[in-house]
Amino acid sequence: MATSKLRASKPSDFIQALKEAEKVYATAEKPSEPGQRVRLKVSEIMTDTSIFQPREFSYGWRDVDKGHVAKLAKAISISGELDPISVVKLWRGQWYVVDGHHRLAAYKDQKWKEPIECVWLSGESLQAVTADALQVNNKVLLTLDNTTRQNAAWRYTLLGGLSQKQVAVACNVSKRQVGNMRAVLKAFKEPGPVRDRLRARFPGGPTDADWLTALLTFNGATEQTIDLEKKAQRLARSLSSRMTNTLTKDLKIAARALAIYSPELVDHIRNSPRDALTSLSRDVQSEAPDEETWNPIEGL
Numbered sequence: 001m002a003t004s005k006l007r008a009s010k011p012s013d014f015i016q017a018l019k020e021a022e023k024v025y026a027t028a029e030k031p032s033e034p035g036q037r038v039r040l041k042v043s044e045i046m047t048d049t050s051i052f053q054p055r056e057f058s059y060g061w062r063d064v065d066k067g068h069v070a071k072l073a074k075a076i077s078i079s080g081e082l083d084p085i086s087v088v089k090l091w092r093g094q095w096y097v098v099d100g101h102h103r104l105a106a107y108k109d110q111k112w113k114e115p116i117e118c119v120w121l122s123g124e125s126l127q128a129v130t131a132d133a134l135q136v137n138n139k140v141l142l143t144l145d146n147t148t149r150q151n152a153a154w155r156y157t158l159l160g161g162l163s164q165k166q167v168a169v170a171c172n173v174s175k176r177q178v179g180n181m182r183a184v185l186k187a188f189k190e191p192g193p194v195r196d197r198l199r200a201r202f203p204g205g206p207t208d209a210d211w212l213t214a215l216l217t218f219n220g221a222t223e224q225t226i227d228l229e230k231k232a233q234r235l236a237r238s239l240s241s242r243m244t245n246t247l248t249k250d251l252k253i254a255a256r257a258l259a260i261y262s263p264e265l266v267d268h269i270r271n272s273p274r275d276a277l278t279s280l281s282r283d284v285q286s287e288a289p290d291e292e293t294w295n296p297i298e299g300l
Contacts, residue, residue, distance in 0.1 A: 012207035072106035
């Protein structure tokens with residue numbers, strides 16, 4: 001199995017990669033006790049971001065945020081070791097980082113030679129391990145843009161095996177949003193105009209769909225609206241990666257800065273198209289109970 005240098009570009013890539021890894025994990029060595037601590041050299045720790053990195057930096061062209069890595073590298077140079085990295089054993093008994101990609105990159109940046117402390121994770125399945133790691137790290141997920149968190153939730157909904165609440169907590173989205181994802185996924189199979197729309201846009205099925213486009217298509221948004229919304233999402237994420245939370249620290253200052261930058265922009269914000277906003281807020285709740293373990297419909 002070759003480790004990916006870039007994160008999975010489609011849900012189908014993630015699902016296939018995780019299924020392959022599950023087979024290996026089933027027979028791989030596990031720790032003698034939960035959360036066992038081990039000390040490993042940085043060079044011993046492998047990465048596979050197609051499975052273990054739900055975050056998206058520059059639309060998948062980077063595995064980590066360079067600015068965050070630089071801050072961690074500086075912390076290492078001043079104080080030494082960071083918090084432990086979470087790892088599992090997989091192919092050929094090699095160690096793989098589950099959570100801590102930025103910390104690992106920072107150690108590499110500092111050319112760290114000494115072994116670092118790691119937490120050896122275990123669970124009944126690799127999927128459960130990754131979901132637990134996401135939940136533990138959800139304080140970081142809160143700082144990510146909404147699209148990234150929802151895409152992660154969409155991948156786990158497609159994968160199945162977790163309850164609505166588990167997906168919501170792991171990915172820091174609302175249970176209502178996960179319910180919407182279940183409803184859209186069901187619609188791929190149920191006969192009718194909604195299925196026809198979804199199948200026409202995604203002939204390969206739901207695992208080829210990104211969540212935003214699937215939701216807009218489900219709600220009957222026009223091609224123009226879908227195209228506009230996707231372009232706007234890309235620009236918003238680009239702004240977020242460059243400015244982090246600068247605009248939201250003081251909304252009055254941010255509004256004034258935008259007015260100075262472009263008065264026409266403020267007018268466009270006031271009169272922005274409402275079609276996409278309506279589609280994104282429309283309630284399409286699944287009827288499945290919140291705590292029911294989700295298993296996607298066979299034959300999708």
